[in-house]
Amino acid sequence: DILDFERSCLPNIVCLHVIVALPEDKLLLTQRVKKNLDWEPGRWSPSFEEQMNSGRSVRPPDIDFFDTIKAALSEELGCEDARDIESIVTDTRVLSLTMDSNALILDVMAITRLSLPFADVLNHWELLARDGRLVELRRLLQVDWTIEAVAPILFGRAVVIGDTPIGADEWNMTARMRFLVALFHRFGTMETIAELRKWKAKNA
Numbered sequence: 001d002i003l004d005f006e007r008s009c010l011p012n013i014v015c016l017h018v019i020v021a022l023p024e025d026k027l028l029l030t031q032r033v034k035k036n037l038d039w040e041p042g043r044w045s046p047s048f049e050e051q052m053n054s055g056r057s058v059r060p061p062d063i064d065f066f067d068t069i070k071a072a073l074s075e076e077l078g079c080e081d082a083r084d085i086e087s088i089v090t091d092t093r094v095l096s097l098t099m100d101s102n103a104l105i106l107d108v109m110a111i112t113r114l115s116l117p118f119a120d121v122l123n124h125w126e127l128l129a130r131d132g133r134l135v136e137l138r139r140l141l142q143v144d145w146t147i148e149a150v151a152p153i154l155f156g157r158a159v160v161i162g163d164t165p166i167g168a169d170e171w172n173m174t175a176r177m178r179f180l181v182a183l184f185h186r187f188g189t190m191e192t193i194a195e196l197r198k199w200k201a202k203n204a
Contacts, residue, residue: 014052019111029141045172078128151199
């Protein structure tokens, strides 16, 4: 059993990295709080993280990756309200599995599409999220899910998103990989690489 850690062949926990796609081709950006976190405090990312749960002290055990994603949407963003969660999440896909060679953590990268616009996600996070506001997540932003908008981040440029300046060194250590995965998913691998090369040549 993958979640029975005492008998599992996995060396450590399973961690979901969930990219959130919003209406009108936007990606949700999250900034972790600067205190009380032992991993990437204060950093920005195009995803949020949630560990798979095998016990019952926090919530019922997760049966699969999708249980973890639904729990994270509720706990981190407060996106499970009176409506059924399936009416908020329009699509969820697992995009990749990788092993963190330092911590031996199985990292699962997924993307989930929400029907809620950014303003509603922001309201849910501020009012309903149990673990989100100021516990794990400090701020939320949205960015265009386009190569033109993401390319400066990938090439290590400082950017201004909305009214918020974000320096090249303010991103999570794997944020650029997550941006790339999101672009590959939407535009295709070779198409994304070709457009990024054009952007780099144009903005050298």
